[in-house]
Amino acid sequence: xxxxxxxxxxPSPLLALVCLAVVHRxxxxxxxxxxxxxxxxxxxSAERLSRLASRVIAPFEAALATLTRRGRPPKSAxxxxxxxxxxxxxxxVARSLLERISWRRQAAVRALLxxxxxxxxxxxxxxxxxxxxxxxxxxTRTLRHWTKHAPAPSSPRPSDTSTPPKPxxxxxxxxxxxxxxxxxxxQHAADTTDVRAFGVPLKLIAVQDVGGRDQDLFDxxxxxxxxxxxxxxxxxxxxxxxxxxxxxxxDQGTPYMAKETLDALRQLxxxxxxxxxxxxxxxxxxxxxxxxxxxxxxxxxxxSDRLAARVPALTNPALARAxxxxxxxxxxxxxxxxxxxTRRALDARGAIxxxxxxxxxxxxxxxxxxxxxxxxxxxxxxxxxxxxxxAARTFVDRFRRYSPxxxxxxxxxxxxxxxxxxxxxxxxxxxxxxxxxxxxxxRARNRELRDDEVHDRMERDERAxxxxxxxxxxxxxxxxxxxxxxxxSEWTPASSSLLLNGAGIGRAWAQGALxxxxxxxxxxxxxxxxxxxxxxxxxNLDRLGPDAIAAVLEVMRPHLDAIPTAHDxxxxxxxxxxxxxxxxxPPRRPAPRRPLxx
Numbered sequence: 349x350x351x352x353x354x355x356x357x358x359p360s361p362l363l364a365l366v367c368l369a370v371v372h373r374x375x376x377x378x379x380x381x382x383x384x385x386x387x388x389x390x391x392x393s394a395e396r397l398s399r400l401a402s403r404v405i406a407p408f409e410a411a412l413a414t415l416t417r418r419g420r421p422p423k424s425a426x427x428x429x430x431x432x433x434x435x436x437x438x439x440x441v442a443r444s445l446l447e448r449i450s451w452r453r454q455a456a457v458r459a460l461l462x463x464x465x466x467x468x469x470x471x472x473x474x475x476x477x478x479x480x481x482x483x484x485x486x487x488t489r490t491l492r493h494w495t496k497h498a499p500a501p502s503s504p505r506p507s508d509t510s511t512p513p514k515p516x517x518x519x520x521x522x523x524x525x526x527x528x529x530x531x532x533x534x535q536h537a538a539d540t541t542d543v544r545a546f547g548v549p550l551k552l553i554a555v556q557d558v559g560g561r562d563q564d565l566f567d568x569x570x571x572x573x574x575x576x577x578x579x580x581x582x583x584x585x586x587x588x589x590x591x592x593x594x595x596x597x598x599d600q601g602t603p604y605m606a607k608e609t610l611d612a613l614r615q616l617x618x619x620x621x622x623x624x625x626x627x628x629x630x631x632x633x634x635x636x637x638x639x640x641x642x643x644x645x646x647x648x649x650x651x652s653d654r655l656a657a658r659v660p661a662l663t664n665p666a667l668a669r670a671x672x673x674x675x676x677x678x679x680x681x682x683x684x685x686x687x688x689x690t691r692r693a694l695d696a697r698g699a700i701x702x703x704x705x706x707x708x709x710x711x712x713x714x715x716x717x718x719x720x721x722x723x724x725x726x727x728x729x730x731x732x733x734x735x736x737x738x739a740a741r742t743f744v745d746r747f748r749r750y751s752p753x754x755x756x757x758x759x760x761x762x763x764x765x766x767x768x769x770x771x772x773x774x775x776x777x778x779x780x781x782x783x784x785x786x787x788x789x790x791r792a793r794n795r796e797l798r799d800d801e802v803h804d805r806m807e808r809d810e811r812a813x814x815x816x817x818x819x820x821x822x823x824x825x826x827x828x829x830x831x832x833x834x835x836x837s838e839w840t841p842a843s844s845s846l847l848l849n850g851a852g853i854g855r856a857w858a859q860g861a862l863x864x865x866x867x868x869x870x871x872x873x874x875x876x877x878x879x880x881x882x883x884x885x886x887x888n889l890d891r892l893g894p895d896a897i898a899a900v901l902e903v904m905r906p907h908l909d910a911i912p913t914a915h916d917x918x919x920x921x922x923x924x925x926x927x928x929x930x931x932x933x934p935p936r937r938p939a940p941r942r943p944l945x946x
Contacts, residue, residue, distance in 0.1 A: 361390045362400075369401035370408070437468050440871070459825060459883075461486065462494050463875025466882065531709045532560035535716065536567070536587060536618075537597040537631040538604065540575050541638045545649050547656040548668035551575040552676075555587035556634050558597070565637050565680055571672045573665045577606035584612060592617035595713050597631045599623060600724055619713075624722030624752075644679055645672075723748045726755045734766055736775045743775065750782055754789050758782040824864035825880055831857035832884050835903060839896040850903035858907055866911060874911040881908075 365387060372383045387397050461484070468475055481488045535558040543550045553570040560567075568586035570579055580603045588594055596613060598604040600622050613620045623630030652671060656662045727744040730736070736743060747755065758781045771777050820827035834854030838847040865873035881904060885897050892900075 362392065365390055365392055365397055366400050366404055369397050370405060373401065433472070437471070458494050459876040459879040460869070460872050461491065461875075461879075462882070463877065463879035464872075465491060465495070466878055467875055530559035530712055531706075532557055532563075533591055533594060534559055534709050535595050535597065535712060536591075537634040538580070538584060538587075539599065539631055539634045539638070540580075540601070540603070541642070543571075543642065543645070543649065543672060544653065545668040545672050546652045547663045548573065548665050550665075550668055550672060551579075552638075552672070553579055553583045554634065554638070555583050556637060557587070558633050561633060561637070563684075565641075565684060569676060569680075571669050571676065573669065575603055577603045577608040580604060580606075581609055581612040584609070584618075585616065588613075588616050588618050593619075595619045595621050595716060597621050597623055597716055599631070600625060600722070621713075621716040622722070622725060623716070625724060630716075640683070641676070641679065644683070645675060648675055721752055723750060723752050723755060726752055726759070730755070730759055730762075730778075734762070734774065734778075736778065737773070738775060747779070747782060750786055751789070754782060754786050757789070758785045761785065820861065821864055824861045824868065825876065827857060827861035827864065828877060828880055829884060831855075831861055832881070832900060832904070835900045836888065836892055836896060839892065839899065841896075844895055844899075846899050846903060850899075855903070858904060862907055862911060871912060874908065877908055877911065 368379065368383060368386055371378055383397075384394055387394050465477070465480055468480065477491055478488050480486075481491050536555055537558055538553070538555045540551055540553050543552050551572055551574060553572075553575065554566045555568045557564065557567050568583045570583045572579055584596070588596065596618050598620070603609065605622065610620060649672075652662075652668075724744050727747055728740055731740045731743045750758075758778065761781050762778050765771070765777075766774065820830075831854050834852065834857055835846065835850055838850060838852055838854060839845075840847055862873065862877060865876060869876060881901060885901065889897055
């Protein structure tokens with residue numbers, strides 16, 4: 349229903365008096381009642397009624413002229429063009445909001461709207477904040493707050509539209525020991541550990557088949573109150589009899605390096621591979637088995653110790669050996685019956701071919717040979733090979749603190765000079781060579797450490813730069829803010845100018861940030877950058893001063909002008925026109941390939 353069909357509201361008495369006063373001024377004869385009496389009846393003074401009539405005549409005339417005018421109000425062509433340009437600009441801002449910006453990213457929306465308001469207000473001074481906000485469904489109070497307060501700097505966060513990162517694949521589990529896939533009857537390991545029963549300290553000597561430990565945890569076990577080469581030889585003969593070509597892993601303890609033990613191994617045709625000192629993985633399977641057995645035996649052996657403390661007669665080495673022997677035999681059988689080692693070993697070796705097993709066996713045997721990795725073994729070999737004076741143990745203890753690499757290089761130099769007759773003391777001469785090689789080795793090692801440190805620092809800096817660049821590409825607004833800070837750091841108050849007129853890292857960062865803004869937001873990048881410049885200027889005005897702010901804005905102006913705006917892009921008609929084919933008439937008949945015969 350139009351406004352002309354609506355019932356008019358009932359006028360007030362004051363309005364009627366004002367109308368009566370207007371009529372009295374124009375045509376007094378039309379009034380049947382004097383104006384003074386009418387005002388007195390409604391309790392309105394004549395002076396007030398006169399003043400009201402004088403103030404409403406002009407608005408009444410204007411309203412009446414508008415209501416009685418026929419047709420549309422005349423407007424000039426400039427007004428039409430101005431309104432059309434303003435509408436197009438507002439639609440372009442709305443399109444940028446809907447197309448380029450996620451509404452969850454309030455910082456980007458804020459920058460775009462503030463920049464658009466600043467640009468349109470400069471281009472169209474008649475545009476008000478209320479009209480701008482009503483067109484874009486934005487609160488006027490919000491826009492007013494955004495234009496007066498700069499946003500707080502926030503850490504860059506990933507885009508809301510990006511998919512969550514996939515979980516990193518779990519790396520393959522690192523083998524627990526170095527002997528994960530070993531063929532049975534190829535490598536054995538022997539070691540000695542301490543146990544205590546009925547208050548008597550005992551030695552437990554065990555030999556294990558490394559590849560067959562899933563079938564039997566130990567191949568042979570001896571328990572005695574002492575450790576000797578004889579007992580070690582007996583345990584080795586029980587386990588290695590009938591296995592020529594096997595390899596034995598031991599430590600460099602005296603019973604395992606004794607002449608009696610080495611002679612027994614030669615008779616058994618077994619390769620002895622003593623492990624280098626300080627190697628926790630050399631014979632780790634035996635040490636792990638010792639830990640398992642002693643953990644299970646600990647409650648029973650502690651009971652025997654308490655019994656021996658109450659009954660001293662039970663502190664008997666023979667009784668202690670027999671008790672540990674019985675408990676150990678029963679424990680090994682029970683452990684092997686309930687262990688899952690067999691199934692695990694079958695799973696580990698089930699998918700491996702015979703060639704791969706043979707190659708693994710060769711690699712294991714070669715890795716177990718520690719002759720070139722143990723300082724003690726190298727020194728013992730040098731002492732015997734060159735018949736150096738003095739005891740071998742004294743010679744080994746004197747030079748064992750040097751690394752194997754130093755000793756091998758010293759041996760190489762010593763071998764080229766050992767034939768000389770003028771060397772009075774070859775052991776002292778060898779010691780001088782070792783010290784010289786050690787000094788060279790330390791200098792080379794320090795140089796390598798410095799190079800590694802420089803390389804690591806360069807890699808860390810490169811990774812940090814790549815990470816920073818990735819964060820900047822994800823949040824180009826913070827990139828541009830950092831560029832402005834870089835420009836500000838180049839300000840020199842003495843000359844009241846930027847260093848080298850801003851030709852530095854700040855300009856490179858600004859160009860990269862603006863290119864990224866254009867990639868993400870197209871023509872809306874100009875408005876976002878404008879809003880950021882305004883916020884940055886207000887936030888740093890007290891710290892830098894107006895001259896520095898003006899210098900930074902002057903340097904940034906050419907970069908902002910180079911950003912394409914909505915007016916620089918082609919319009920809808922141009923895009924449609926490019927797809928329209930011009931009419932060229934019927935196709936022309938092709939010319940003959942050769943002259944026709946007449």
